Amino acid sequence: MECENMPKCSLLNMAPPNREVGLAQQGFIRLYCRGGMKEKCVRRTVARSLGDPARVPPNMMPNGLPISGTDDSNWPSEVKILAIRRFRI
Numbered sequence: 001m002e003c004e005n006m007p008k009c010s011l012l013n014m015a016p017p018n019r020e021v022g023l024a025q026q027g028f029i030r031l032y033c034r035g036g037m038k039e040k041c042v043r044r045t046v047a048r049s050l051g052d053p054a055r056v057p058p059n060m061m062p063n064g065l066p067i068s069g070t071d072d073s074n075w076p077s078e079v080k081i082l083a084i085r086r087f088r089i
């Protein structure tokens with residue numbers, strides 16, 4: 001079953017800055033959003049804590065780390081803490 005966050009998830013709505021990121025984005029959608037790994041998606045867990053999938057930074061991968069070539073310097077501290085906690089569990 002597809003992830004219920006798909007209509008509002010900022011990762012899916014992000015315009016990829018290059019081909020590499022676009023391919024990664026498509027892979028995430030196939031594995032996590034439409035595949036069987038949504039239960040392991042850190043973005044989904046963070047979205048639940050924040051109360052809105054649109055508030056999760058678009059450059060956060062499903063494993064909670066920034067997409068290659070980007071960083072978390074613009075992420076609110078609350079988001080960083082939530083992502084790190086989930087990543088370590």
Ligand code: SF4
Nearest residue numbers: 003006009033041044
């Ligand atoms: S990236 Fe995660 S939260 Fe977003 S739609 Fe896919 S599975 Fe759901």
